[in-house]
Structure formats: C-alpha cells, structure tokens
Amino acid sequence: MTKDDRIAAFSQLGQFLNQFSSPTPIRDSSVPHNESFFDRMHTVVERMVHHNGWFTPENVAFSIQQWSTLLSEEELNNWLAPYTLSETSPKKIGIIMAGNIPLVGFHDFLSVLITGNMALVKLSSHDNQLLPLLSNYLIAVSPGFKDRIVFHENKLTDFDAIIATGSDNTARYFEHYFGKVPNIIRKNRNSVAILTGNESNTQLTDLGEDIFRYFGLGCRSVSKLLVPKDYDFDQFFKAIFGYNDIINNAKYANNYDYNKAVYLMSEYKLLDNGFLMLKEDDRYASPIATLFYEYYDGEEDLTSRLHRDRNLLQCIVGSHKITSVPFGKTQYPALADYADGEDIIEFLININ
Structure with missing residues (x-):
C-alpha cells in the first residue's frame, strides 16, 4: 500500500x-x-x-x-x-x-x-x-x-x-x-484554565465543555482553575449551571457524594453548586466532580508557575496570552496536536 x-x-x-x-x-x-x-x-x-x-x-x-x-x-x-x-x-x-x-x-x-x-x-x-x-x-x-x-x-x-x-x-x-x-x-498530565475575571458568560459556559466532557476523565479535561486573588466564583457557577444534568449519571453522582463526604469529614473548605465542588488545592489532578483552584499573584507568578510545571500539563485554556487553547476547545484537537507535545510521526520516521 x-x-x-x-x-x-x-x-x-x-x-x-x-x-x-x-x-x-x-x-x-x-x-x-x-x-x-x-x-x-x-x-x-x-x-x-x-x-x-x-x-x-x-x-x-x-x-x-x-x-x-x-x-x-x-x-x-x-x-x-x-x-x-x-x-x-x-x-x-x-x-x-x-x-x-x-x-x-x-x-x-x-x-x-x-x-x-x-x-x-x-x-x-x-x-x-x-x-x-x-x-x-x-x-x-x-x-x-x-x-x-x-x-x-x-x-x-x-x-x-x-x-x-x-x-x-x-x-x-x-x-x-x-x-x-x-x-x-x-x-499523567492534566489541563488548567486561566481566568482573569474579565471572561464573558459565553466563555465561561464554553469552559464547562472543557470541564465536563467525558466527566473530566481525559488528560485534555480541565481539572484546575488558576484565578486572580479575590476572584468571584458566582459568575462561573452561573455560567456552568446548564451542565447540571451530569449529576444524573450514577457513576458521577456516586463520586460526587463520596468525595463530598471525604471533604466534609476532613473539614475542607468547599464551594459547591450541587454537581461540582471547587476546592483550593495546589495539585493539578482533581477527583471526579471536583475542580481544584489556586490563586496567582500577577503575570510573573503565573508565567513562572506554568513554565515550572510544563511537563505536568496537557492544555492551558483561556483567552490570556499565555494560554494555548481557547475556551471550549480542549476536546477538539487537530491531528497535529500531539499528546505531551511529542511528534509521533517524526518518532516513527526516525526509527532505525
């Protein structure tokens, strides 16, 4: 052939x-x-x-x-x-x-x-x-x-x-x-979204696709938000409310209930809208039905952190100049969007 x-x-x-x-x-x-x-x-x-x-x-x-x-x-x-x-x-x-x-x-x-x-x-x-x-x-x-x-x-x-x-x-x-x-x-790799507080309702709704598609199980699924200090999550929660039917999936609901119980027994501070929990955490891999978030302190802090953790990240989502994927597009990779940035075709061509 x-x-x-x-x-x-x-x-x-x-x-x-x-x-x-x-x-x-x-x-x-x-x-x-x-x-x-x-x-x-x-x-x-x-x-x-x-x-x-x-x-x-x-x-x-x-x-x-x-x-x-x-x-x-x-x-x-x-x-x-x-x-x-x-x-x-x-x-x-x-x-x-x-x-x-x-x-x-x-x-x-x-x-x-x-x-x-x-x-x-x-x-x-x-x-x-x-x-x-x-x-x-x-x-x-x-x-x-x-x-x-x-x-x-x-x-x-x-x-x-x-x-x-x-x-x-x-x-x-x-x-x-x-x-x-x-x-x-x-x-393991995870994806993050950078929020500035200036996002439109449409952009935040599109972000819901990045979070909830495949129940967050993909490496291109957003598992963490990076937000400025004093970020108000109300607009984010309102924008993603249309995804609330996800809680009707039995496996997702079981994970939501289990993780919520664990967090409450551990007395962690949570933001919760009934189908997604937000927890402040410095890790990238969040459990199902949970989205981690962390505050950043200006451009220099954000750039330094993402550069330091570049080998842990698959997609950086948002409209910020540092981001690589627009809101709502993580699950629409092109053929040349290679996992972990490793060019498979070049790898196969060069095998001796």
Whole structure:
C-alpha cells in the first residue's frame, strides 16, 4: 500500500464513522461495506455503553464524530504534508492503550498505520469493544491492512518500538520493560484554565465543555482553575449551571457524594453548586466532580508557575496570552496536536 492508499482507506473509515456521530445512527447507503458493518457497529456501540458506565451514548458519539471529521482526505493530507514518508519495510510498533475515554488510543493506531508500519495493539479492558471492529472495516476497504494490525491480549513481544500510555505508576513499569527500544511513554498530565475575571458568560459556559466532557476523565479535561486573588466564583457557577444534568449519571453522582463526604469529614473548605465542588488545592489532578483552584499573584507568578510545571500539563485554556487553547476547545484537537507535545510521526520516521 502507498501513502495515498492508506489515506484513502482511513478517509472511507471516516465516512463510515460519520453515520454514528450522534447517539441515534443515521444510515448512509452510499458508504462502502455498510451492509456488512453498519448493524455490527450499532451493536458494538451499544455494548460499549453497557460495558463501561463512563461511556455514555453522548460521549461515545462525540468521540466518533471528532474522528469522522478528522479522517478526511484533506485533513490527512494536510497533516502529513510536512513529513517525508518512505515506503520501506514496516516496523513493528507496539501500542499500549489507555481506556479513560472512548477511542483514546486511536491517534496512535492511526499514526502507526498511516506511516506504513505494523500496529501491535494491547487494548485497555475499559475500551476494548470498538477498535477491533474498525480494524476489520479498514481491512475490508483495503486488504493490505490485514497483515499490519495485530491485537494482543497478553504481553507484547517482538516489536521494534513502543508507544505506551498510562499513569505515573505504570510509566515506571513501561520504562523498565521497554527502555531499551525506541519509545514514547506517557505519564499523567492534566489541563488548567486561566481566568482573569474579565471572561464573558459565553466563555465561561464554553469552559464547562472543557470541564465536563467525558466527566473530566481525559488528560485534555480541565481539572484546575488558576484565578486572580479575590476572584468571584458566582459568575462561573452561573455560567456552568446548564451542565447540571451530569449529576444524573450514577457513576458521577456516586463520586460526587463520596468525595463530598471525604471533604466534609476532613473539614475542607468547599464551594459547591450541587454537581461540582471547587476546592483550593495546589495539585493539578482533581477527583471526579471536583475542580481544584489556586490563586496567582500577577503575570510573573503565573508565567513562572506554568513554565515550572510544563511537563505536568496537557492544555492551558483561556483567552490570556499565555494560554494555548481557547475556551471550549480542549476536546477538539487537530491531528497535529500531539499528546505531551511529542511528534509521533517524526518518532516513527526516525526509527532505525
């Protein structure tokens, strides 16, 4: 397969996925291989929702919709244009995926295959339903992928490089076992929003999308606010009130109740609107249904802090000049918005 062949195949996958970009699928008779895959896809999506209580129909559809948009020939060609891809013997690339949000490992999967390499995939037990079906669809579209995709249930072996995503604890394990081969090993990262007190109601409402999408489980989900001293949280609470239905999710509500009880027993000072707690804390990783906040003391303090903690952060959200992502856009990354800022395509090209 040439690069153009691979791009065409993923573009057809994008057309297939577009049918499932809302919780109620809409069949498009023009999509290739629909007769074999549409009903199977519908069943698998329903199974995902039952398998993992965090994977609501809305969040699964949102993830699928994002990928259906990115998997167009134009998007894929623009993404790969800066790189020189040589059609050499494929390398065997192990991919160890996380399972915190639907299809969270798809970008690694795409990157390995689009560069002409072989993907040896170890799925998370939390998100192991959909990717095998999408792989079968790719193979139906372009049979050359059949020998390029292998799923492993046990320990990965016989690989040339590794891309592994996990927690700080699992990263130590990954570094021990995979440190002798070319690797990208991702640890915990979180996202923050900088508020100045001059945000509009619309901007703060958009920030709610960054906080609540995927229940805050993604590394691109905002888990902390940096605010000026004497910041008034009333406007923030009013702006995000439209997200209050999140408390109707049983898993989210259980976490809210549990964490609130822990905080109250510990006599922590909280700001609480009935579905989200704000707690002053210098850490970045906040529990579900909790948003940490911390005060900053001027531009110099803010700049120094973010530079110091740059390896802990995925996105810096807001309209401040230091920020990198506008309000409401953390869950809309482009293909070139690489996790942890590590260029996967460049990494794969340079494997010897």
